[in-house]
Amino acid sequence: MIVLHAFANMFPGGVGETKDIRIQWALEEMGLPYEVRGLDYLGGEADSPAFAAISPFNQIPVLEDDGPDGRLIIAESCAILIHLAEKSGRLMPADEAGRLKVIQWCFAAAGTVAPVLSMIAMTDAGFMGRDPATRDFLVGLAHRWLAGLERQLQGHDWITGDAFTIADITLADVLREIRETDLMDGYPKVQAFYHRAFARPARRRARELTAERMGVAVEAIA
Known part of the structure; x- marks a missing residue:
């Protein structure tokens, strides 16, 4: 199962500006099954020792993926996107x-x-x-x-x-x-x-899901 560690909240000026939405957008484009774990950023959850163990700079997003070779933990949005494209065979050329x-x-x-x-x-x-x-x-x-x-x-x-x-x-x-x-x-x-x-429909869906997770109006998400 794919688990995306994403923001559950954010200070007002940062709402809708975070990089987790690009990962959710890709997941929606690819049609991969996934779950989202929202982190209480304002409550300091991203600074916890548990999160530091999977995110070198205590940054969101992080992806966990249980595959045939064990659990992968991937930080940095570009690395996550490359992994998902290769896993799904979508949004990346084969050659x-x-x-x-x-x-x-x-x-x-x-x-x-x-x-x-x-x-x-x-x-x-x-x-x-x-x-x-x-x-x-x-x-x-x-x-x-x-x-x-x-x-x-x-x-x-x-x-x-x-x-x-x-x-x-x-x-x-x-x-x-x-x-x-x-x-x-x-x-x-x-x-x-x-x-x-x-x-694109997948981007609109990611926007709606992000707004729902963060408890804000969809217009608050760029």
């Missing part, structure tokens, strides 16, 4: 070149695009100060990354081609960080990609 391209774009989204967009969001929220020069620098990097995504999306709907993959889940979820800015306005293919991904 090695296609597989590596999807993995490349998972890491590009999480390791290159995400940090800059997160820092812009944190700067706008006041968590990193409000130095205009710092924001201008970050925005310049963001435009470089967005321009690369725009080129990559030329001629097809999804980031690695015509098929929807875990790389699209990762990238679309990363782009949530700037949804309330105008940064995507100059990149019509990126903007269309973002809306196309979030219109």
Whole structure:
């Protein structure tokens, strides 16, 4: 059985912004049976010794999967998504070149695009100060990354081609960080990609399940 350790609650500004939703989205896309264990984040459950034993940085999400070779415990959202794609045979090409391209774009989204967009969001929220020069620098990097995504999306709907993959889940979820800015306005293919991904039935279902688990209105979940 697959068990997803996810948020049961979150401080107001963080509701709907957490990475566990990208895992639930993938599980809904793949049709794999799973259970969700909601952690009382506000009550400190993520900081407990029990959770530290399965999450190196006390971060959510974590996935447990009881398979034929024993129980797997996987932290880090990209690693979880790769495991689920390989387990299900879905959202990942079967050929090695296609597989590596999807993995490349998972890491590009999480390791290159995400940090800059997160820092812009944190700067706008006041968590990193409000130095205009710092924001201008970050925005310049963001435009470089967005321009690369725009080129990559030329001629097809999804980031690695015509098929929807875990790389699209990762990238679309990363782009949530700037949804309330105008940064995507100059990149019509990126903007269309973002809306196309979030219109998928499995994403809407993951959103509804996340809202239900956290006891909030579905509109509170981006």
